[in-house]
Amino acid sequence: MKTGPLSQDPGSKRYAYRVNKEENRKELKHVKIDESTVTSTKGKKMDLPKKKFYRQRAHSNPFSDHQLEYPSCPGDMNWGKLYPYYYNDETKEMTKKVTIADIGCGFGGLLVDLSPEFPENLMLGMEIRVQVTNYVEDRIIALRNNHIGKYQNVNVIRGNAMKFLPNFFEKAQLEKMFFCFPDPHFKQRKHKARIITDTLLSEYAYVLKEGGVVYTITDVEDLHNWMVKHLTEHPLFERLNEEWETTDKCVSIMRNATEEGKKVARKQGAKYVACFKRLPDPTII
Numbered sequence: 001m002k003t004g005p006l007s008q009d010p011g012s013k014r015y016a017y018r019v020n021k022e023e024n025r026k027e028l029k030h031v032k033i034d035e036s037t038v039t040s041t042k043g044k045k046m047d048l049p050k051k052k053f054y055r056q057r058a059h060s061n062p063f064s065d066h067q068l069e070y071p072s073c074p075g076d077m078n079w080g081k082l083y084p085y086y087y088n089d090e091t092k093e094m095t096k097k098v099t100i101a102d103i104g105c106g107f108g109g110l111l112v113d114l115s116p117e118f119p120e121n122l123m124l125g126m127e128i129r130v131q132v133t134n135y136v137e138d139r140i141i142a143l144r145n146n147h148i149g150k151y152q153n154v155n156v157i158r159g160n161a162m163k164f165l166p167n168f169f170e171k172a173q174l175e176k177m178f179f180c181f182p183d184p185h186f187k188q189r190k191h192k193a194r195i196i197t198d199t200l201l202s203e204y205a206y207v208l209k210e211g212g213v214v215y216t217i218t219d220v221e222d223l224h225n226w227m228v229k230h231l232t233e234h235p236l237f238e239r240l241n242e243e244w245e246t247t248d249k250c251v252s253i254m255r256n257a258t259e260e261g262k263k264v265a266r267k268q269g270a271k272y273v274a275c276f277k278r279l280p281d282p283t284i285i
């Protein structure tokens with residue numbers, strides 16, 4: 001499937017918009033945006049990207065070969081490019097690691113709202129669709145440009161979370177993983193494409209630290225029951241109770257921040273939440 005700007009009609013407004021944004025992205029994506037870069041763009045506020053120019057098919061097959069780029073192991077990843085504020089030029093080391101992941105982050109609303117709430121944490125969105133990832137990158141570039149020093153702790157990569165998670169994260173690296181309004185894959189024969197399955201839960205348990213939390217939210221009751229069943233049956237997760245949910249600030253952010261969550265709210269649909277704690281590894285005798 002062609003998804004780049006060249007797949008569009010070269011005379012269209014969308015084509016021109018995408019080409020322009022692509023140039024801007026190439027120039028600023030990995031730059032440490034500070035006072036000097038803003039001066040070079042003449043101190044102008046940047047417009048936030050417009051979603052209508054990044055439209056793409058709603059679903060991407062998680063089993064197809066997307067020619068994705070991924071590191072052979074977490075240590076091979078160039079994290080300084082994504083979070084230049086946290087890269088020490090002298091030691092050539094990152095000063096922090098990613099501890100929060102938004103799996104299937106869509107248009108990035110959760111990351112943007114979590115960023116100021118967790119200024120000490122680096123957060124990464126992983127998104128499989130190209131244009132949607134481009135949108136989040138452009139959104140972060142504009143936010144960093146318009147609010148100097150802010151939004152430095154969030155970024156996004158195009159990736160398939162069902163295939164390459166341990167290539168990006170070490171064992172026990174993450175504190176929180178969000179699964180917000182994941183694709184429901186309604187038909188029974190498509191259930192294997194759901195992002196919560198027994199096998200994948202073992203991978204999520206691997207990258208989550210003890211006491212870390214998996215957050216799930218959906219408007220599809222059947223999917224909610226599926227996620228609760230699989231997480232409850234998994235030996236390394238334990239459900240957190242409603243009282244915990246009402247006091248945890250991420251739960252209220254997750255209910256309201258994401259684009260899908262807003263859509264559901266507009267339609268006055270139900271939102272089903274379930275959160276699970278990563279248990280300690282059992283002792284092997």
Ligand SMILES: C[S@@+](CC[C@H](N)C(=O)[O-])C[C@H]1O[C@@H](n2cnc3c(N)ncnc32)[C@H](O)[C@@H]1O
Nearest residue numbers: 104105106127128160161162180181258259260
């Ligand atoms: C229904 S949308 C929800 C987006 C966002 N979390 C929200 O709540 O607004 C699900 C997103 O997950 C992405 N996605 C699906 N499978 C994925 C995978 N294996 N790896 C990464 N992203 C995936 C889709 O492209 C889509 O943007």
